[in-house]
Amino acid sequence: MMRALLRRDLLQFFPFAGGGGAALPLLFFVAVAMLYPFAVGPDPNMLARTGGGVVWIAALLAAILPLERLVARDIELGTFDQLRLRGVSDEAMMAVRMVAHWLSFGPLLLLATFPAAALLKIEGEPLRLLLLGLVAGTPGLAAVGLMIASLTASLRAAGAALSGLLLIPLSLPILIFGAGALARGDIATLGFTAAISLALVAITPFAAGAAIRAAREG
Amino acid sequence: MQARLSAKTLACRRGDRVLFRGLDLYVESGTALHITGANGVGKTSLLRILAGLLTPFAGEVSHDGDIGLLDERPALDPELPLAKALQFWAALDGAQDLREIAQRLNLIDLINVPVRYLSTGQRKRAALARLLGQQAPIWLLDEPLSGLDEASRGLVEQLTKEHVAGGGLCVIASLQPLAIEGLQRLALEEFAQ
Known part of the structure; x- marks a missing residue:
């Protein structure tokens, strides 16, 4: 049951899977890394010092690009209702969706970090910290994204603007510790990123499940 | 049962x-x-x-x-071909022969057409195919x-009769x-x- 759900979700959200999943977040991520040196000038020291933070912000924004279709579409299609009738709990649906959402952008984002890092002159130890930080932080970003998507799913008019607004407080801790590890050059800081990420991953299925239940009653 | x-x-x-x-x-x-x-x-x-x-x-x-529910939302992925969209539910429900159900609902010619290209009535019939595959006793x-032509309306009535005669309720x-x-x-x- 869960495997069939995950398969469908991946087909929906994974770029290049042919099911309508968009590669846009990924392109967006690389585009930011490409444009940044043009905007601030090609000074390698400056790029190396600030580039990590830019990659983090790009990762964060890339994670919220697919939010609009993440939950609202299946509410409109009636998929969640049909699954509910088959005894699948809302929490299980959301847990599967969280995994699918992360799989659809996390690993590809890590791959895209290599060209992005090359453009921003990040190499050696900072690159390692950046990659490890993204490994620790992106599950949290996926969780936050799903939480926001499910909360705003029934508010048709609010859409993207509200999602962006909600993202700021919720993702700030991940960003502070994730990008902070780069500034301090200290891997221990990533422990905090991972811990926050885990906490978000743990509560999101319940929060998002409650949100779509509320949307159903509305 | x-x-x-x-x-x-x-x-x-x-x-x-x-x-x-x-x-x-x-x-x-x-x-x-x-x-x-x-x-x-x-x-x-x-x-x-x-x-x-x-x-x-x-x-x-x-x-x-x-319980099987048929409402105005077919719960079929719009960009998938009908067969694949139905297959998702068939896999969850352990449904038997999808082809036979599609045949019954005159969907066999549409089986490779993406769901978003189906007309209102065809979509309704596709949702009925999902419902049949679910094999739930309560409909x-x-x-x-709504949205169905005369022949399809007759088919819905026929299917309902058969479901009730087979021990289901509706x-x-x-x-x-x-x-x-x-x-x-x-x-x-x-x-x-």
């Missing part, structure tokens, strides 16, 4: 308006119930309450047997005839009259506030 669906002193509230109150209902295997009432009287809400998707304002619902049909909310023998009737307006 004996299927049964019952509700006791149901009331439904939408916003600050109570739509109906004091509704009792008992349907068992081999019966079909037609819920009638004008737009906005709460037919869809009643079906959603019976399905367990909406919490009633008062009263309780109980049922033996799985809740919300406006099953609750149908419909504005259109249904040509089904032994159909029980419940006028929702009688419970309106």
Whole structure:
């Protein structure tokens, strides 16, 4: 049951899977890394010092690009209702969706970090910290994204603007510790990123499940 | 298997308006119930309450047997070909032969067409295919005839008869009259506030 759900979700959200999943977040991520040196000038020291933070912000924004279709579409299609009738709990649906959402952008984002890092002159130890930080932080970003998507799913008019607004407080801790590890050059800081990420991953299925239940009653 | 669906002193509230109150209902295997009432009287809400998707304002619902719901949303992925979209549910429901069901609903020629290109009526028939594959003894049909041509309407009535004859039960909310023998009737307006 869960495997069939995950398969469908991946087909929906994974770029290049042919099911309508968009590669846009990924392109967006690389585009930011490409444009940044043009905007601030090609000074390698400056790029190396600030580039990590830019990659983090790009990762964060890339994670919220697919939010609009993440939950609202299946509410409109009636998929969640049909699954509910088959005894699948809302929490299980959301847990599967969280995994699918992360799989659809996390690993590809890590791959895209290599060209992005090359453009921003990040190499050696900072690159390692950046990659490890993204490994620790992106599950949290996926969780936050799903939480926001499910909360705003029934508010048709609010859409993207509200999602962006909600993202700021919720993702700030991940960003502070994730990008902070780069500034301090200290891997221990990533422990905090991972811990926050885990906490978000743990509560999101319940929060998002409650949100779509509320949307159903509305 | 004996299927049964019952509700006791149901009331439904939408916003600050109570739509109906004091509704009792008992349907068992081999019966079909037609819920009638004008737009906005709460037919869809009643079906959603019976399905367990909406919490009633008062009263309780109980049922033996799985519930299949057919409403205006087909729950089929728009960009997938019909066969694949149905396959997802068939895999969850452990349905037998999809081809046979598609044949029955005259969908066999459309099986490779993406769902978003299907017309309203074709989409409704596709949703019916999903419902048939589910093999649930309890059918809740919300406006099953809307958007369908005459032949398809006859098919829906035929399928409902067969479902009921095969030991299933059926609750149908419909504005259109249904040509089904032994159909029980419940006028929702009688419970309106």
